[in-house]
Amino acid sequence: MPEMNFDVLTVCPQHVGCYVNKNHRAHKPLLIKHLEEVEPDFARNGLEHYEGNGSLLHEVEAFAPIKKWIEECALHFAETVLQFNVGGKMHCVGSWMNVASAQGFQEPHLHANSLISGTYYVRKSQDHSGLAFFANNLVSTPNRPFLLPQFTGPCQANTPDMTAPLEGNLLLWQSHLHHGYPASGVGGRISLSMNFLPGLIDGVYKMRLCKA
Numbered sequence: 001m002p003e004m005n006f007d008v009l010t011v012c013p014q015h016v017g018c019y020v021n022k023n024h025r026a027h028k029p030l031l032i033k034h035l036e037e038v039e040p041d042f043a044r045n046g047l048e049h050y051e052g053n054g055s056l057l058h059e060v061e062a063f064a065p066i067k068k069w070i071e072e073c074a075l076h077f078a079e080t081v082l083q084f085n086v087g088g089k090m091h092c093v094g095s096w097m098n099v100a101s102a103q104g105f106q107e108p109h110l111h112a113n114s115l116i117s118g119t120y121y122v123r124k125s126q127d128h129s130g131l132a133f134f135a136n137n138l139v140s141t142p143n144r145p146f147l148l149p150q151f152t153g154p155c156q157a158n159t160p161d162m163t164a165p166l167e168g169n170l171l172l173w174q175s176h177l178h179h180g181y182p183a184s185g186v187g188g189r190i191s192l193s194m195n196f197l198p199g200l201i202d203g204v205y206k207m208r209l210c211k212a
Contacts, residue, residue, distance in 0.1 A: 010156075016133065016163065017077040017172040021120070024168030027066045031122045031192060034060055035097065046104030046183065050097040057095040057194060066120075066192075067092065070170060074116050074196045077172040087200020090116065091209050095194035100128070102187040106180040108134045114175035114195035123190040124167040131171060132160040134178040 021027065034056070040048035052059050057067040074090040093114065098104075111117045119131060135157065151158050165171055173179070175195060201207040 014133070014174070014177060015081055017073070017081055017170075018163075018165060019073040019076075019170040019172070020166075021066070021069060021168045021170060023065070023069070028122055028168075030062045031066070031097070032190065034062065035099065035190070040099070045106065046101040047106065048099040048101075050099075052096075055092070055095050056097060056192070057092050070118065070120065070194065071196075073170055074118065074172060078116055078196075078198065082174070084115075084198065085200065085202050086115075086198030087202075087208065089199030089209075090196045091199060091211070092194050093197050095192065097122070097190065097192050100184075100187060100189040100191075102185050103183045104187070104189075105129075105183045108132075108178040108180045110178050111175040111195050113197075115198055116172055116196040117175040118170055118172040118194050118196070119165075120170045120192040120194075121165050121167050121189075122192055123188060124165070125186065125189075127184055127186040128189040129181040129184040130163040130165055131179050132162050132181050133173070134160050134180070136176070136178055 035050060038050060038052075041051045042049050050056065057063050057070070071090055071092055074092070075086070075088070078084045078086045078090055079088075163171060197209050199209050201209075
């Protein structure tokens with residue numbers, strides 16, 4: 001192939017916010033204590049899932065301080081980073097905890113009925129896998145082109161973007177982004193994940209979200 005004079009432009013980048021909890025040392029034992037007092041709701045792919053009624057941050061009174069901080073982070077991400085008009089409030093509409101075994105993994109997936117999703121790392125070492133984000137057109141059937149050639153090697157277009165959050169970090173992203181993570185070979189990682197909807201959906205017919 002002849003030598004080419006070219007450049008590659010990256011367009012429409014996706015944003016993932018990473019927020020540091022300065023009160024992690026105080027919040028961590030409260031979250032772990034809850035896991036020690038209950039049984040997992042189910043296990044799959046080497047992960048124990050603790051869901052309760054689907055919203056642990058609302059159900060467990062001891063989680064109130066971290067719930068307040070997480071919702072403040074979600075509001076900042078929506079209004080300041082993404083420049084969304086959300087009516088000054090982001091509501092946590094679902095939350096759950098996962099405990100990963102050494103072989104625990106998650107296949108690429110997204111979160112429906114949600115605008116912003118997040119994961120808070122309750123217990124995580126440098127050996128534990130971070131969250132991977134996948135190009136939607138590679139894993140979402142409706143977005144596949146009619147012709148999808150075989151890849152001959154890795155490149156930015158077909159390689160997941162890996163994150164490396166630390167313990168006490170909260171990652172936030174738009175809920176339509178596909179994400180997952182590979183097995184790390186090290187067990188014991190604990191995470192708290194959640195979904196958010198805006199307090200206001202603007203338009204001709206404005207809708208406000210409120211707790212039933």
